[in-house]
Amino acid sequence: MAGDRQSKTDFDVVVVGGGPGGYVAAIRAGQLGLRTACIEADKLGGVCLNIGCIPTKALLSSALMVNELKHAGGHGITFDGFTADLGPAQKRSRSVAAKLSNGVSFLLRKNKVAHIEGYGRLLGGGRVEVDNNGEKQVISARDIIIATGSRPRSLPFLQIDEERxxxxxxxxxxxxxxxxxxxxxxxxxxxxxxxxxxxxxxxxxxxxxxxxxxxxxxxxxxxxxxxxxxxxxxxxxxxxxxxxxxxxxxxxxxxxxxxxxxxxxxxxxxxxxxxGRIPNTEDIGLEAAGVKVTERGNFVAVDEAMRTNVPGIWAVGDCAGQQLLAHKGMHEGVVAAEHIAGVGHHTVDYANVPNCTYCHPEVASVGLTEDQAREKGLDIEVGKFPWAGNGRALAAGDSTGFVKVIRDKRYSEVVGAHIVGPHATELIAEFVMARHLESTVEEIDLAMHPHPTLSEAVAEGALGALGRPLHI
Known part of the structure; x- marks a missing residue:
């Protein structure tokens, strides 16, 4: 009996927080054969999946459909009028979030990660207290990953009450x-x-x-x-x-x-x-565990491998600072888990984190802006290809915006890429990959892009940075 009790509370890795950074860290640790637990006080998936990225994108998809219906006449679609009701769209967004949260639960089970419900608080000495509505237990681990996320910021003149x-x-x-x-x-x-x-x-x-x-x-x-x-x-x-x-x-x-x-x-x-947002770093036992936070922002202070100042304690995601983005947190989770397992050979390239805004028109970017590149004294050439020159965008009736590529003349590599327009948040990945592989803009163009597609504008933007776009 004592052995059974110990097996349920002793782990190789305990992750405090089940958001994108936390659950990905837990999954990767499980894949690497580490006995892992993931503590979450609310729903798995964290802010992003439940009350952030995912339901917001569901609502934005509904909003885009509403806006397209307003201009359907050009496609030969006419009607006396239509009603745009936020209620069903909101209900749909909750359904999407719930489905994905259940998916995270499945992934944890698949990778033999124990999901422990409750609020996690570090006690020091490799121990974490879990408070589940007043019912407390203490679990222990060789390594602890803090992934407690962030919350919206209130200002003195702008106090959030969620009512008005x-x-x-x-x-x-x-x-x-x-x-x-x-x-x-x-x-x-x-x-x-x-x-x-x-x-x-x-x-x-x-x-x-x-x-x-x-x-x-x-x-x-x-x-x-x-x-x-x-x-x-x-x-x-x-x-x-x-x-x-x-x-x-x-x-x-x-x-x-x-x-x-x-x-x-x-x-x-x-x-x-x-x-903006602030990290959830209060009342999680950082003081008891001796974990340092940054002077500015109160984020958990970490090194390039996501280690804190305390051996065996790591931090990933929003609570660890840098860009407060889910995909950044996921990559940090993998880095932490692999270093814990002794197979870590890489870190997060914070200069190559894509930014995405999913309004209409969409906006996506990676690397330096034109102003930043010039302020750094780089010798650059800028190419800007408008969607008005792209057949697929015109055929879809969505030609607002452009693809902008900033190249370093010395090596002809992509210093920065900026897209406004249709599916910008999908297309930016090509530039992220190009920068990761240190590709030149010539190599981007030489990779054949299918016609007619939006992706052709990526190649045209690259050509524009060489001063020789074909279709504008």
Missing amino acids: IWSSTGALFQDEAPETLVVVGAGAVGMEFADIYNAYGTKVTVIEALDRVLPLEDKDCSRTVATAFKKRKMDIFTSARVESTEVVDDGVVISFTDKRGKAHRLEVDYVLSAV
Whole structure:
């Protein structure tokens, strides 16, 4: 009996958190023959799968369909009118998320990973306390991987209550589109929800503190998306400062100043706060275990192999900083598991992490922006191929945007790639692979791209960086 009890609580690896970084780390550890447990207080899949990436993309797919129906006349499709109802779309998004969460549970079982329900807290000495609604147990492991994720940030003048002032979570669970919505923050999250609610008939206003929407993207990308959103009757204020928000009986009063210093006061139904995320590093036992956090941001401090300062404790995903992206966390999970197993030979290339925004038009990028490349003093050539020159995009009736390629003249390698337009988030992978393999732009072009496809624009962008595009 004692041996049985020990076998249920002693592991080679314990992963605290079942989001993308955590469950992938657990799966890889299981594949490598390590006795592994994954602790999760909520649903497997974490924020991304349950209240982030996946349900948001389901809603964006629905929103795209709504927008396409609005312009169906050119395809010979006519009707007296149609109703766009957010409720069924929201229900569908939950179904998609639930299906994938169940899939993670299956994958853990397949790889012999124990799924332990409850809140994990490090105790030090290779021990983790698991609190499942007051029922506590202590499990031990040779190695512990912290993968506790992140949560939406509140600001003093923008306190999230999920009733009138939403985070992305609140925005996901609405079954009716309001008449008016202000989105504070024009990063990927803000622009995606602006897209969704605009499609379902909401009057959307976007407020951004920096000088452009999608401020981390290349300026050409930001400019194109802003123009597209304005054509859809969205109001956009950049270089704007929110002064206050006040919840009233039937809405929210938000006061802000625009870039010219003019004061604005809007009364709207709801406000969405999309001003970033902070790591879940409090109350997880870091102090008890002696794990250090970064001075800025309170992220778990790690090295290139995802080790913390404490031997046997590792951290991956949002709680470990760098880009707060699911695919980055997944790669970190694999790196940590392989180093624990003694077969780790690689690290994460943070300079080659793709960024994707799934609004319409889509935006995707990897590497340096044009401004960043010039600031670094690189000798570059820039190619920019518009979708208007691509037969497949024109045939589909979706030709807004471009493929932009920045090449280093010395080695002719891709310094940065930026795509705005149809299926940008899929096409960017070709540039990620090219950069990973240190391919030249000539090699990208020499790899034959099928016709007519959107992928031809990748080759044309590469040719553009050589000053010789064929179809523009």
